[in-house]
Amino acid sequence: MNLRTLEPARGDTITMALLEARNLIKTYTVDHRAITVLEDVSLSAEKGEFIVISGSSGSGKTTLLTLLSGLDHPTSGRVFIDNREITHASEEDLAPLRNRTIGFVFQSFHLVPSMTARENVMFPAELRGDPDAEARAGRLLSRVGLSARADNLPSQLSGGEKQRIALCRAMINRPKLLFADEPTGNLDSENGKIVLAQLIDLKNEHGATLVLVTHNPEIARAADRVISLKDGHLNG
């Protein structure tokens, strides 16, 4: 199916939110037993907003992030990004959306091990066919203070450096929406602070919406809004 721009229809309302989730339910089947990890979750995020999804371990934070970002499909419910429904979009249809509209930062960095720092950063831009990919990657690396490490492989970098590279990779196509899953979870407090500061700086610079999953209350305090999850339900 193609991503379709929402048209007014029975039960649908036009929304100005950049991200909207309606009545999301996610159920996994393990050993013929259905386990519901998200139960009727609805939320929306406006352009430029910084939202933190918090909750204890196993509350469904990361699952919600995968559904909001189109990495996985909900069992029921609907997801809209930039006025386009992605709920049942195919992988082929989601690829350009992920490339141009969304950026990801993960707890475990997920850099491609066979690519250098620069190549990792420029990869999404290359996919987009941007002839300026290398120069823009260079500028971003310089922005986070890693120009000197541009030609290093991920295995030659520290955790903080890897996450800053991942941050540059997420921002290179100037996404409207940024998803971050525990971006400081694997870092010491010093590096955590640097990465978070750079993440918010870049978000503000590009006017992006940031949806960040964390259980760190300090980070939550920096957010415009905090959504709390407990046992798959929105809390309060």
Added chain:
Amino acid sequence: MRHMPMILRQVRRSYKQAGLFVLCVALSLATLTAFSGFARSVGRALLDDARTLHAADIIIRSHDPISAPLVQAVDRLANQGRIVRANVHEFYSVVRAPNEKASVLSRLKVVEPGYPFYGQVTLKSGRPFKQVLAIGACIVEQTLLDRIGLKVGDRLQVGYTTLTVDDVVTAEPDRPLDLFAFGPRVFIHSSDLDALGLLATGSHIHRVVLLMVMDPLQVDDIAGRLKKASAFDGESIDTYLTSGSVVKRFLDNFLFFLKLVGLFILMVSGLGIQSTLTALFNEKQRTIAVMKTVGASGRFINTHYTLMVFLLGAAGTGVGILAGAVVQGGLAWMLGPLLPEGLGLTIAWSGVAEAVMLGLTVVALFSFLPLYRLREMRPVAIFNRLPSVGITRWPYFLSGLLVLLFFLALVLWHMRDIVFGFYFVGAVTALILAAALLAQLALWAMRRLPVRPLVFRQAIRGLFRRGNATRSIMITLTVSLAVIFGDHLIEKNLDATFVQSFPADSANAFFLDIQPDQTEAFSAAIGHPVQFYPIVRARITSVNGEAIDRSREGQKRRDNLSRVFNLTYREALLDDETLIDGDTLFRNDWPEPQVSIMDTVVEMRRMKIGDRIGFKIQGVPLTARISSIRTRDSRSLSPFFYFVFPEAIMKQAPHTLFAALTVSPGQMGPLQTSIVSRFPNISVIDMSQTIGILARLMARLSRIVRIFSLFSIAAGLLILVSAVFATRAERVVESVYYKILGAGRRFVFTVFALENLLVGLLSSLLALVMAQTGAYWVCKVKFNIGYQPFLSVSLVMLAATVALTVTVGMVASRSILAKKPVAYLREQQNE
């Protein structure tokens, strides 16, 4: 997007997995291209050198005297100066030392001056053959001199005359000296032929007329004229280009079986290609998920990895072609003296092109599924989560169907025998399916095995580790081992039946070409009454009025109706015979000529009681009606005949007699010498020695087939190594956690070793069950012989396989075993 630098980086990073994939592709090609290349080289060499190999332009062959019209036609052409002719007679006879103390069955070749028209008979002295072979002289093989204690210059008794050994032959153009040599060669001048006194009626003489055509452009024309002139259908007239040869027939048949082995290896290696690629992609799963997360489309990923697969496939094809050249050389070395002199192995561009096409097709077919699975890989895998979408089944069926069709096409292309092709593909498919079913059952049982010791529990758990490919490894190993074990068990049973347990009371001395008027004197020489079997040589011309197409029959690889048969006559069944159809050997209510046939004749062509077979016995036609069908105990070594006639019909036909006696090994030599010195026309064959020679030849050929079958085990082991590499991360975690929790290095080693041992043991046990079942069926049903399971040999094969699997598995795991917990934990912190 530039794919190449990224592909190179990925290959560099996963060089072990990539290397295994390249090896699997190379393995799939090496043997088949080697065998095809070898067959092509042999074919080309035989064709290029065909004149030399046949020593003439036109070759006329017959087991009977050449018919008068054909002789006249040859004479006419010779008188016109258009051809030069050389008659050759070939037959077996026992030659003796002058003191009558030693004798040896030899292959006599009586040649007219002029032989060979092309090529050289090479002599030890270096002198020209045509000058040395004079009247009253003979040229012999060195083994003859060694066996009866003579030297050059000594006298040799041949038939009724005595000749001087003038030289030793080291090579002859029209056959390798060692090919099926039941006796050493003796060259004799044609002027001595009558003096030999060995051309009695009905004797086993191979008559050849070699013709050299003065104008090479007229070879076909003259051959055509001679064919028209031939009045006897037992005469064959061929040019050097159309004539088959013993060498070609032998190599064709042997290469046919080797190509079967090559095709089998290709199939098993195909499984290896699929398995190593799956392992490689499993290793890349995280990378692919990351690429998809940042926006890489399915098409991009597929293009990227398809390119990577074909680049690696091209490298594998290159390595396979090089390895094929080496294997080709190895095969020539192993066949050694069985090959024609001066056979040059060449690699043709057409062969290379064929190998490249084959390699890329194999890669495309066996990579299809792993590449297809990339489409199903979801970015959510980044969180180690499985996709919540169902897996489409049709690509799996399509892939299986394509592989099956490709394999069938390949078999038909190489074998050129549709029925056999279907049987072979069916058998291999059944073998793989049976192995898959048994492996599944064995793993199901292992999962439920109530095992208490911790090391065993952990080893069994390891079999089901994600990405472990245990089932693929087991199927590949089981299939390969079943073929190798089965081949060995059949060979051992044949050896045990026909060679080792040659019954003490079996006839072991066969006396051929006894003339009817020699029976009394022969019995007197033996010292007791002897049973004689009359032999009448004949060809079959028709079955139920339908003429036999000799060229079509002759193309069959099994025994067929195109050859000359030895008929006999008698009124009763032999002790080892029973009737399987018909109440009596012959019927009293049929007035026409009757014949009883052996069940093996029915295997050559479907026939039943009442059918009519047309024979031509030395030019005289005879049609006989089938009165009964016999079978015999194939373990018996008594003489047997396919066609038995009533005495009244056949007694007047020109015939010789045959006798079979039981002689103690110590008496064989003296008896042979004494009989041949009294009756020089009689040939004595020492069956125990003949069977020994055949057994040694079969063992040699079987060993070559087995060596190449081992290549298929290599595919299984490559999958094992690739599985170890693919699950390296999981194994490291297991190893580190064991160590952190207090287990010693020995515990970790034992768990991994046990896991490999279980894979090897289960695979070889399943293979043994399949091999024993298959070998039992072949021996009991196809060969109709007894069956021994050879348990000790089976145990040795089983132990060797287990040792090999454990060794390969542990060598591949050594870096995992060496991993220190602290190093791993530091790496995790950095993540």
